[in-house]
Amino acid sequence: MKLNQQTLEGNWNEIKGKLHERWGELTNDDLQKARGSVDQLVGMIQKKTGEARDKVEQYLGEVTSNGATGVSKVAEAVRSYAGSAAESFGDARGRAGDAMRGGYSQTERMVQQRPIESLAVGFGAGLITGVVLGLVMRSR
Template identity: 40%
Template sequence: MAINVQGLQGRWNQLKGEVKKQWGQLTDDDLNWSGGNIDHLVGRIQQRTGESRENIEKYFDRLMSEGSSTVSKAVEQVGSYAQDMSHRLRDHYGDVAEQAREGYYQAREYVGQAPMQWVAVAFGVGLLAGMLMGGSFSHQQQSRSRFWS
């Protein structure tokens, strides 16, 4: 049976606790694995526990597949959540668009009923905005002239 050495090595710090749960007599020194020598690690576990090499390899394979299925489940859940949010946003977009459309039609109706009043309101808003912008612009010009003087 071939152990996925690269996958095991990449997750070894996470899996070490699970191996200790399985075989409580193992120490951190027993599980110190460097250089990617899986045979040495399995041999050390076999020697300390009396477990067969085949059982140790099966256990490692099971650990790796459980971890992979956990990651797959998480990815699947995130995808499902994103899809659900997409549907909700799409549903609410229709509501917002409908409200904007209704607001537009109401505004058109109000302006149509009293166009001169709305022209006066628009003129007043424009005048006020112009005065605010002009005052702001004038203040900026004065600040710059004082800076350069």
């Protein structure tokens, strides 16, 4: 992977840590001066360490491709989790729909088997709801 300024800026903290691990003679000031420019960073590392330019560029490419791989792994994990969450939500929605249909069928059978009791329960529930709403409206 060819290192560019955007990759350098996006993964700067990780890259800086890896550079300190590899070349301990690099100071934070050195790295801060070269932060925005790939060419300055490579040149500064060459000057401080005596390492060949192609070796420095190769190492930076490895560091940034490993960082990109880590980001892609995290992104894949997030996509996988979102997919399983959507699947779980779909399952729960299906179960809730089944339960609602079952409750509706059970209520329908109850009304057919006991129409008078069902009418009395419906009337009582309506009456209680009306009284509660009347009290709420009066208190305003």
